[in-house]
Amino acid sequence: MNPLPHNQSSLECGIRKIIATGTIPAPNAYWQPNFTTSITPINCWSHNDEHQQIPLYTALAAGCIAIEADCFIPSYYSSSRFLTSLLSYFTSSSKLVVSENDLLVGHETSELNPAKTLSSLYLDPLLEILTQQNKAAGNPEKKVGVWNENPHLSLHLTVDYKSISSGHDGISILYSLLEPLRTAGFLTHYDSATEKLISGPITIVGTGDADFELICGYESIYIFKDARFFNFLSSQNPFNSLYVSGNISKSIGRFSKSKGPTKKQVRIIRNECKEVRERGLIPRYWGAPDSEDWWRILVESGVEVLSCDDLDRGGEWLRGCIINGVGVGASWKDDIKESDVEGWDEGLFGRCIVS
Known part of the structure; x- marks a missing residue:
């Protein structure tokens, strides 16, 4: 497919305007016209992406086709770590509560913060970005992705479960979180009924301690496994896995x-x-x-x-x-x-x- 048409009123790359602010964008500023114009996607995996200046956006601006978000289930945000941020919590104008229905983003448990969830940093922005990208493209039947220069190239969002319990209990949480993207038709998935792999603008990958059996336990697979060189299962194939790392x-x-x-x-x-x-x-x-x-x-x-x-x-x-x-x-x-x-x-x- 040819690149998406550019908005002639402003050919400046939209994501670079967002990056220039130096802060995570508010929900009403997740997307800008000509979002990734002039950015060539590259085979780069943004490792520990939450450590980048602006998670998700810094990697997209660099052209990374794979972005890794380290995650824990909410129970890892323990009371002891909550107390370390008690002062900022009570002095904040907005009192944040840990949601039991989301995943907390952080490489270590000491980094966990109820404001930094998989939804707030990645899934919600991606839903808005893809909605606006497709609107700008005239809402085509085959959905376009984040890349203006390569609209049908899928972005790999990899969820790195940082503990065995997170990789087990967090699969059902992730499936629930993916519902808006799934309903909008933005996710790559394998339909076991038709035995077809349908490519979408976003491909979700479960890595780290993600439970492979749970991933494959759904009638349609929307989370693909990142297998291991040293523990590769014969049942892992392109219909349920994407990477071997x-x-x-x-x-x-x-x-x-x-x-x-x-x-x-x-x-x-x-x-x-x-x-x-x-x-x-x-x-x-x-x-x-x-x-x-x-x-x-x-x-x-x-x-x-x-x-x-x-x-x-x-x-x-x-x-x-x-x-x-x-x-x-x-x-x-x-x-x-x-x-x-x-x-x-x-x-x-x-x-x-x-x-």
Whole structure:
């Protein structure tokens, strides 16, 4: 599909206006015309996105196709942590109460705040953004997404459950929270009755301790699993899963940040990625150094989506790469030979895997 038509009265990218405010937008300011005009989406995963200056929006402005929100069920917002913010709570003009029907966003329990929920930071803004994007496009039968330059590219919102109990009890909470997006037709889903996978502007991914059996327990699947390299189930496939991820050190062991991986370690990465792609899923690692040398090694070895914390630098680098047609340089080779590379046993930095 061609890019969405631009509003000729103002070609300035709408999301950049929002970013310029430096604050999380109010509900009446979730969207601006020409929302992502001129932004090329890239295969970047915004790791621990709640730590970005403006959650969701900073990642969208960088072009990230995957955004990770760390979540706990409400019971983790304990009374002890509530007391640490008691003063601000009682001096606030708006008294916030923890909702039992939402997920709290935070990488650690000490970060939890009743004002920072999955709904307030991600789901509510995305519903308004998609509603306005489709209105601007004339409300087409096939829904458009957040990307003006690639309207039918799905955004992956990954919910990282940070505890086993959150990953169990939080699945039903998430399904309830998704109802407005589901009703509007904005979600990718698998219909078991017709055995069809229907793509939507948003694809929800359950990662971390998300309970796979619960995810698959619904007649129609609206939450897709992020599987693990070290615990991949034969029942995981493109109809119930999207990614296969893992801590890179768990796959390759100890590594040198300065010298890079060895020949043996690159072989492990390549073999894992090849197996994942053959299953129709997306390989990803976390825990690798945030450096261009490591990014190059990973992309050329078959990693399709890079996990990044520094979105500006990661995004700039990725726009020099081609990964499944998203972005614009290096790509993996399935037929790479060890003889193509010198000095693998000493670490690969300073050498190019793919000529």
